[in-house]
Amino acid sequence: MIEALLFAAPRPLSVDELAERVPEEVDVPAVLAALAAEYEGRGINLVQSGGKWLFRTASDLAFLLRKELEEPRKLSRAAVET
Known part of the structure; x- marks a missing residue:
């Protein structure tokens, strides 16, 4: 869900902005760290x-x-001349 939000966003998003858009139980910083590691080297x-x-x-x-x-x-x- 966070991956899709960042991809579709017209501008960079803060942790707080992402947290407002996902269920409360989602650990946004942990998800961001995992996604950053997954995309590393790509x-x-x-x-x-x-x-x-x-x-x-x-x-x-x-x-x-x-x-x-x-x-x-x-x-x-x-x-x-032509």
């Missing part, structure tokens, strides 16, 4: 940033997400 990691939790692309794969920078090129004289 392409997506569960991380805590600024006191809130979110899924993030693994740092070792960040290069795959960078957009290629386009180099502006001047048109040749022949290309300009």
